[in-house]
Amino acid sequence: MDRNQIDSLLADLPREQGQLLPALHRVQHELGWLPREVFAPVAKHLKITEAQVYGPATYYAEFRISPPPERLVTWCSGPTCRVLGGDKVLRIMEAELGCELGGNSADGKTGLWLGQCNGSCERAPQVWVDGRVVGPLSLADSVRLARRIKAGEDVAPAPQGAVQIESTAVQVKAYHGAAGDDTGGHSASSAGER
Amino acid sequence: MADPLAPSGNAAYDAMLTAAAALRQRRDQPTKPLIRVDLTTSSVAAGADGLLGELRREAAARGIDCEIITVGTLGFSFAQPTVEVHLPGKQPVVYGPVLAGTTSAFLRQAVLGEEADADSAPALGVRPSGSTMRAPASAQDGGAQEGVPSLHEHPFWRPQERRLMEWMGVIDPDDIEEAISVGRYAGLARAMSLEPIAICDLVESSGIGGRGGAGFPAGRKWKFLLGSPGPIKYIVLNADEGDPGAYVNRVLMESDPHLVLEGMAIAGRATEASHGFIYIRDEYPLAVERMLQAIAQAEAKGLLSDGRPGSGGALGAETIQIRVVQGAGSYVCGEETGLIASVEGLRGMPKIRPPFPAERGVFGKPSNVNNTETFANAPLALVHGADWYREAGTESDPGSKMFSISGSLQRSGIVELPFGFPMNELMMTMGGGPSAGHTVKGIQPGGPLGGILGADDIGLALERPPFTERGVLLGSGGLILFDERACPVDLAYYFAQFCEIESCGRCTTCHGGSQRMVEILHRIIQGGGREGDLEQLGVLDDTMQNANCIHGQFTPYAIRGISRHFGEELREHLVGKRCRARSCAGLIEYEITDPLHPDLETAAELDSSGTLLRGSDGQWSLSGRGAEEFGVLPEVAPEAIAVRDRFAVAAQADESGRDVAADLAVAGGA
Numbered sequence: 025m026d027r028n029q030i031d032s033l034l035a036d037l038p039r040e041q042g043q044l045l046p047a048l049h050r051v052q053h054e055l056g057w058l059p060r061e062v063f064a065p066v067a068k069h070l071k072i073t074e075a076q077v078y079g080p081a082t083y084y085a086e087f088r089i090s091p092p093p094e095r096l097v098t099w100c101s102g103p104t105c106r107v108l109g110g111d112k113v114l115r116i117m118e119a120e121l122g123c124e125l126g127g128n129s130a131d132g133k134t135g136l137w138l139g140q141c142n143g144s145c146e147r148a149p150q151v152w153v154d155g156r157v158v159g160p161l162s163l164a165d166s167v168r169l170a171r172r173i174k175a176g177e178d179v180a181p182a183p184q185g186a187v188q189i190e191s192t193a194v195q196v197k198a199y200h201g202a203a204g205d206d207t208g209g210h211s212a213s214s215a216g217e218r
Numbered sequence: 219m220a221d222p223l224a225p226s227g228n229a230a231y232d233a234m235l236t237a238a239a240a241l242r243q244r245r246d247q248p249t250k251p252l253i254r255v256d257l258t259t260s261s262v263a264a265g266a267d268g269l270l271g272e273l274r275r276e277a278a279a280r281g282i283d284c285e286i287i288t289v290g291t292l293g294f295s296f297a298q299p300t301v302e303v304h305l306p307g308k309q310p311v312v313y314g315p316v317l318a319g320t321t322s323a324f325l326r327q328a329v330l331g332e333e334a335d336a337d338s339a340p341a342l343g344v345r346p347s348g349s350t351m352r353a354p355a356s357a358q359d360g361g362a363q364e365g366v367p368s369l370h371e372h373p374f375w376r377p378q379e380r381r382l383m384e385w386m387g388v389i390d391p392d393d394i395e396e397a398i399s400v401g402r403y404a405g406l407a408r409a410m411s412l413e414p415i416a417i418c419d420l421v422e423s424s425g426i427g428g429r430g431g432a433g434f435p436a437g438r439k440w441k442f443l444l445g446s447p448g449p450i451k452y453i454v455l456n457a458d459e460g461d462p463g464a465y466v467n468r469v470l471m472e473s474d475p476h477l478v479l480e481g482m483a484i485a486g487r488a489t490e491a492s493h494g495f496i497y498i499r500d501e502y503p504l505a506v507e508r509m510l511q512a513i514a515q516a517e518a519k520g521l522l523s524d525g526r527p528g529s530g531g532a533l534g535a536e537t538i539q540i541r542v543v544q545g546a547g548s549y550v551c552g553e554e555t556g557l558i559a560s561v562e563g564l565r566g567m568p569k570i571r572p573p574f575p576a577e578r579g580v581f582g583k584p585s586n587v588n589n590t591e592t593f594a595n596a597p598l599a600l601v602h603g604a605d606w607y608r609e610a611g612t613e614s615d616p617g618s619k620m621f622s623i624s625g626s627l628q629r630s631g632i633v634e635l636p637f638g639f640p641m642n643e644l645m646m647t648m649g650g651g652p653s654a655g656h657t658v659k660g661i662q663p664g665g666p667l668g669g670i671l672g673a674d675d676i677g678l679a680l681e682r683p684p685f686t687e688r689g690v691l692l693g694s695g696g697l698i699l700f701d702e703r704a705c706p707v708d709l710a711y712y713f714a715q716f717c718e719i720e721s722c723g724r725c726t727t728c729h730g731g732s733q734r735m736v737e738i739l740h741r742i743i744q745g746g747g748r749e750g751d752l753e754q755l756g757v758l759d760d761t762m763q764n765a766n767c768i769h770g771q772f773t774p775y776a777i778r779g780i781s782r783h784f785g786e787e788l789r790e791h792l793v794g795k796r797c798r799a800r801s802c803a804g805l806i807e808y809e810i811t812d813p814l815h816p817d818l819e820t821a822a823e824l825d826s827s828g829t830l831l832r833g834s835d836g837q838w839s840l841s842g843r844g845a846e847e848f849g850v851l852p853e854v855a856p857e858a859i860a861v862r863d864r865f866a867v868a869a870q871a872d873e874s875g876r877d878v879a880a881d882l883a884v885a886g887g888a
Contacts, residue, residue: 042581044563049544070563083565084546086500102462103662104624106712107700112849115803119847120826140547142501143465144263145624145698146295146631157263163850167824 029054030065039071044080048087057088085140093128093135097121097173098152100159102141105149113149113166120170134173153179219602222401230533231407234519238399245389245396246347247306251284251329253277254302254310256387258291258472259465259504266299268318273301276321282329290473292350292387294374295624295631297342302387303328309347311366313339343369349400351384374629374648379610379618382594383634386473391508394515397476403521403533405597409484410534414444417488421596424604425616429591430456430552431664431693433615433682436592442576443489446584453485453494453538454561454580454587458545458552460499461665462716464696466620467590469632471498471505474594475512479540481593483522484600486538489586494540495561500547513540549666549720550769554587556722567722568767589694591620611637615681625662625698626652635680642676645699656701660783662709664693666716667772670709672783689778705801706784707791711739713776721769728770731762735777744804745865747792752781795865807843807864808851814838815858824850 033050037043047070051062058081067074081087099114114125121129121136128135139152150159151169158169158179172179225232245252255261255270270288277284294300297314301324304310316324316339323337344363362368369375380386389396397403409417422437443451455478459467471478482494498506517524520532523539530537543561550556551566558580560566579585595617599607608616615637621644624630628650635644645651645661652658661671669690671678678684685692700709718732735758738751759774780788790796797805810818818838822830827847831839843864844851852861 041563042561045543045546045560049546080546080563080565084548086545086547101716103666103709103712104463104698106709107625107662107698107704109703111708111712112803115846115849140460140499140501140549141462141465142259143459143463143468143622144260144295145463145465145622146260146298147263148624150263159263163853164820164824167826167850 027065030062031069034066034069037069039069041070041072041076043070044072044077045084048077048081052087057091059091060089085138093133095134095173096152096154097134097136097170098139098155099125099136100139100141100148100150100152102145102148104141104145108148108160109163110149112163113151113161116163116166117151117170120167121174129174133176219606222404222601226404226407228407228410228533231403234398234403235401238395241395242399245399248285248304249306251282251306252304252310253284253286253329254289254304254388255286256291256298256300256302257288259468259502260291260295261298261300262504264298264315265318269299269301269316269321272318272321273325276325277329280322280325282325284329287390288392289388290386290391291469291632292345293383293469293632293634294342294629296374296627296629297340300342300387301328301339302345304347305329305331309344309363311363312342312345312369314342315339341366343367343372343375345369349384350380350386350388373650374631374633377635377639377643377648378633379636380634381598381610381618382470382474382477382591382620383632386469389474391473391475392511394476394512394519397474397512401601402474402476402597403480403483405600406480406483406487406521406537407533408600409487414488414490415441417484417600418444420604421488421599424599424607425611426592426595426599426607427615427617428589429595429619429694430589431668431682431691436588436596439576439586439588440485440488442574443491443584443586446576448490448584449492450583451489451491451493452580452583452585453482453489453491454554454557454575454585455482455494455496455590455593456552456554456557456587457496457498457502457505457590458557459502459590459694460549460552460720461668461694461696463622463624463662463698464665464694465622466632466695468502468505469620469622470590470594471502472508475508476516477594477597478509478590479512479516479522481596482540483537484596485586485588485593487535491538491586494538495580496540496542497545497551497557497561498542499545499551506542506544509542513542548722549716550722550767553767553769555767557587558585565722567724568769570766591694612679612681614683619680619695621680621695621697623649623697623699626656626658626701626703627699628653637681638679641678641680641697644680645676645697649699652699652701656703659700659702659704660706662698662700663696664691665696666713666720667691667768667775668693668696669775670706670779670783675783689782690775691772703799703801705743705787705797705799706780707739707788707797708743708799708802710777710780710788711736711743714739714773717769717773721773725765725770727762728765728767728773731758731765731770732773734758735773739777742788742791743797743802745795747795749793751792752788796863800861803845803849805864806845806861808840808845808848809860809862810838810840810858811860812858815855817855818858821851821855821858824854 034047047066063074063077067077123129123136144157147159149161150157257266299316300314301316302310302312320337324339326332327334327338344366385400418437418440426436427433457467516522522537523530525539545551548566551560553568556566556568561580575585611617618634618636620634622632658673682692714735718736721729721732723729762770765771800806829841829844829848831841
């Protein structure tokens with residue numbers, strides 16, 4: 025990461041506090057996390073203090089201030105999963121991967137993180153392996169899944185010919201940059217940052 | 219009801235409608251096989267993206283001349299991935315689940331009309347072509363076709379009042395032409411000929427209430443903003459939908475994004491707002507993308523402003539410009555002042571009201587925050603009128619409501635029903651009741667702050683008053699059924715923990731109170747309950763009513779619900795140290811009753827804890843209690859073991875209810 029990279033990432037964002045979440049999302053999307061060094065250039069671009077960046081960056085659960093592991097197991101913490109045995113799935117994941125929720129496995133390769141319900145509750149209880157839902161999981165399934173993950177196997181490959189959900193509509197650049205009108209110093213002009 | 223496709227009197231809109239008519243004709247009466255693949259978060263979780271690629275390749279390889287499009291969802295989450303096949307001259311048939319790897323058989327069966335084989339996907343029913351809002355007038359219209367019954371005979375579909383969901387799962391959410399072809403923006407076109415106050419009046423008289431759960435009349439809220447000084451005023455759409463187990467907003471945005479945008483544009487005109495924000499939680503990437511796509515298309519058509527002066531005026535007056543703000547994982551941002559802080563790029567901490575947002579909202583400017591579903595209802599009132607709108611629903615809650623049902627159910631999914639619909643019919647008939655072999659224990663409505671209902675309350679009408687009377691929230695529409703395997707005390711602990719993690723930290727009453735609540739409940743489910751605990755929890759409840767926002771105030775709802783409906787079980791945990799659901803790992807232990815049972819072999823393979831040991835005589839034994847480190851055992855070897863109360867002896871010895879925690883620790887070997 026160098027400073028120019030951050031500057032060019034943020035180049036078209038209006039310089040105001042209201043663009044902080046979009047700015048942090050962009051940086052994290054690019055780097056995978058928010059290294060300490062990005063706060064200063066982000067603050068400078070938005071004309072706010074570094075503390076004003078640091079506060080929200082550490083307040084919101086989805087912003088990460090440590091590098092993500094190679095593989096990520098996200099355990100769904102939702103109540104539908106819970107009433108169908110989700111807590112037992114978690115205990116198995118923790119035991120098999122050898123780490124607590126929120127931590128990484130001993131070799132640092134696999135992370136076990138808490139996820140908030142994405143509303144695919146018909147597949148409860150579930151985990152997401154590198155963002156892909158795997159479920160419904162019996163407890164025996166959970167043990168086997170964790171072991172395969174630990175062995176480095178590809179457990180939830182994106183199916184062949186898959187539509188990349190992440191990018192189906194991202195090419196929508198049309199709204200970036202259109203000049204803002206007078207919005208009391210808080211332009212709402214650059215709709216839709218990712 | 220009015221026909222949304224009838225001339226609106228707005229020449230520009232009517233021209234758009236005319237231009238889209240050919241597309242509608244092609245989609246409603248295709249001349250070659252039309253295949254609709256549900257591509258939403260739920261179906262992708264079931265592999266719909268891979269399935270789509272496979273269908274395309276397979277159709278090409280077999281030389282089948284067909285059109286394959288992607289659509290939102292009809293709501294059959296339980297049967298995902300669902301695929302609809304519409305053959306020329308026939309009615310469309312919905313299939314599901316259509317599994318990856320079976321597309322060859324599927325195409326032979328569904329498109330080429332060959333005999334179904336073992337691989338074939340089951341047909342859910344025939345869906346009469348076109349709108350899904352009304353049941354067919356006669357049996358023939360929606361009737362069976364070649365042995366496949368009508369969808370209107372399907373228990374999950376039959377009672378639905380599909381107003382918002384009318385075109386969901388039918389139209390392509392990424393195509394504004396198709397949205398217009400079914401009448402999207404017809405409400406906005408009608409709004410163009412009305413004064414802002416007249417739009418507010420119409421929305422108020424239709425009785426549209428806030429769908430986030432509060433039910434506050436949207437029209438009245440809009441009037442507050444209309445009365446606030448401009449020129450800079452904001453409309454904010456709350457799609458934070460943080461309540462786990464509730465996902466109606468996600469489905470709305472993924473399946474019919476233009477309905478949502480149209481509602482916002484109408485609100486913009488009704489309140490003379492200058493800008494709109496859509497705040498979507500980070501967990502919904504597909505909804506973010508679909509909304510971005512829809513905004514870009516609406517801007518290109520001049521239906522929404524792109525920020526340049528004079529843009530967005532295709533239907534007459536200039537419309538608002540809408541920007542999407544993606545949240546970053548914070549539950550309290552669902553509270554409107556927390557959401558506003560988040561839009562401003564601050565930590566999403568709720569503020570004390572007043573001042574209300576209509577006075578000082580986003581960036582200190584007058585603002586109005588409504589739920590996604592609330593905005594989506596506005597076009598209905600504009601197109602069909604207030605009288606029609608009130609035909610569904612109840613006096614206190616006019617109209618319809620989308621619900622997401624899940625948990626221990628045969629059929630989980632998304633439905634739309636008139637307010638007042640009986641909950642037992644929704645859960646037991648439409649949802650098919652609990653998973654096979656299990657019995658209803660309770661229902662969790664309205665998210666983590668919504669409270670808990672017992673099985674005896676399953677007959678409640680789905681409208682706010684009966685829920686409020688019982689101290690629970692109907693909320694934004696998530697309903698979770700749980701069966702006897704779930705422990706209500708564990709659920710209380712779980713929700714307290716959720717609320718503690720998500721407390722913004724501003725009020726000590728909230729973050730300290732929820733923390734203490736977690737500590738007490740955790741002790742109880744571990745077998746360390748004390749006689750004074752219930753009083754302690756009551757004191758915490760009283761104290762938390764002084765929290766600044768509803769997050770703290772409603773956190774105790776779960777434990778209140780447990781005391782009310784599952785008081786006996788709570789006392790069993792507290793005094794008897796016993797969990798009758800056999801779910802609380804700290805209160806149970808396993809015992810091997812058949813040490814030579816072959817299932818224990820399988821269990822041993824799944825045991826990484828070294829708990830299950832085999833002696834030289836071939837007999838299996840447990841080195842510890844097993845419950846915490848070896849939860850998989852009862853699932854794989856149910857006949858070889860017994861699950862016992864860990865503290866059974868102590869519980870029998872002390873029925874008086876005094877503090878027996880210390881004795882129990884000894885009795886349990888802890």
